[in-house]
Amino acid sequence: MGDKDDGLGLSLSLGCARNQPSLKLNLMPLASPCMQNLQQRNIWNELFQSSDGQLETRSVAGGIDVNQAPALAECEEEDGVSSPNSTVSSIGGKRNERDPVCDETEAERPSCSRSSDDEDGGGAGDDASRKKLRLSKEQSLVLEETFKEHSTLNPKQKLALAMQLNLRPRQVEVWFQNRRARTKLKQTEVDCEYLKRCCDNLTEENRRLQKEVQELRALKLSPQLYTHINPPTTLTMCPSCERVAVASSSSSSLAASSAPNSKHQRPVPASSWAALPLPVTHRPFNAPASRP
DNA sequence: TGGTTGTCGCAAATTACCTCA
DNA sequence: GGTGAGGTAATTTGCGACAAC
Known part of the structure; x- marks a missing residue:
């Protein structure tokens, strides 16, 4: 309730946001060693390279306050995430190698089948697995900003964002899914x-x-x-x-x-329906709402 | 070449937790 | 302090797309 305004409040302008000039920010020193690795390899910039080749760089918003145990150990092994994998919204590639989400907890889980991606929720594995962790304002802000530009993420972007925010990729994925659902609603x-x-x-x-x-x-x-x-x-x-x-x-x-042949025609009253402002087009849910 | 299988992302629905009045 | 409502993170389920075989 407290910070809900950064959620739905933005939803109506999401379509516009996509067309907004991309944020030009500088990468700031990151607390996460994983992220530092990313910086060293200049991977980050590639991750947010839009489909038209335009480079979109961005930075981490201040110190990210993390309220959960980040999977730093995961990050260290995620260096190997370099497959040119893709999703609907990303580049092509072998499907099996695609999802770094699987890689993220590969060390802990034997397989990355869909049903196994739950143990990363909460990470505790027991009852606490359903523990709900509220994202910090900084995390929400970065996620919102990213969502404005990409309502969907490819695996690389997801991974990078997760590292940036000290979250699990699965959490980023879930956040985007929920965000899309809220926008549509x-x-x-x-x-x-x-x-x-x-x-x-x-x-x-x-x-x-x-x-x-x-x-x-x-x-x-x-x-x-x-x-x-x-x-x-x-x-x-x-x-x-x-x-x-x-x-x-x-x-x-x-x-x-x-x-019988009157030349005087009655004036046709203008329909109030016709007077009603119609939407320019029937735009998708995330398109800018241009209605009155 | 067409069928099968495995994997994935996503939407939709739902659950469960958290915060606040 | 207890409680209900609302918000939202997380889970479940089903479907379509894609690549490998």
Whole structure:
């Protein structure tokens, strides 16, 4: 609750954020020896190299306050994470070698099957495995900033981010998954609000039209009054020549008492629905919300 | 070449923990 | 101090994509 504003509050601008100029920050000295290794090898810059080859460098936000035991031991062995592995959002490569998440705790777990990635949660392995660890503000900030630029991470980015934040890659992965879910939920709420307003406008429009119909029917019952009013016009097509002609409603008996070929058309009231601001496009949930 | 298998990332749903009023 | 609500980290499940065989 306390720092929730950095969560959903940002979700509506995520799409824009993607287009924002990438952060140009300097790598700061890192507490983690793993990260220092990364720096030495200049891997970090590669990790955030966007698909178009643009380099995105960033730094660690201040001293990261970690509230859990980081898997530093994992990091040391993660130096070998160099496979050009990929995900949907990353470069191609052999799938099996892809995920450093598996590497991260390889020393502790015999295999990295999906069902085994739980023991890294909490790390304790026992009841404490479900222990919930709240991310520090600094960690959340960095994650948010990263999310603004990439709503998904490739394994390398995930690993690097995990090292930077002193978190397990799995935690970073989970955070991004939850973040995407929150963003989508927020967008759904916005969409729902919009549709609700549309519905209200349509209801109002319907009410107005019903009222108009009643008024017209009332006029129909009082022909004297009606003579002063132009009849509703309709488009009629000649069945033989197929020409369209503007004419007053001929099917109505009231038309008989009016000019059959009146050139005066009633002004068509602008629909309140049409007046409703429509979204420019139906954008994906993480696109910028440009609605009023 | 097409089918099978293994692995992975992801979304969605859910659970469980934490914080706060 | 106890409690319920809300937020969120973590887990589970199912599916599709991809690469290797």
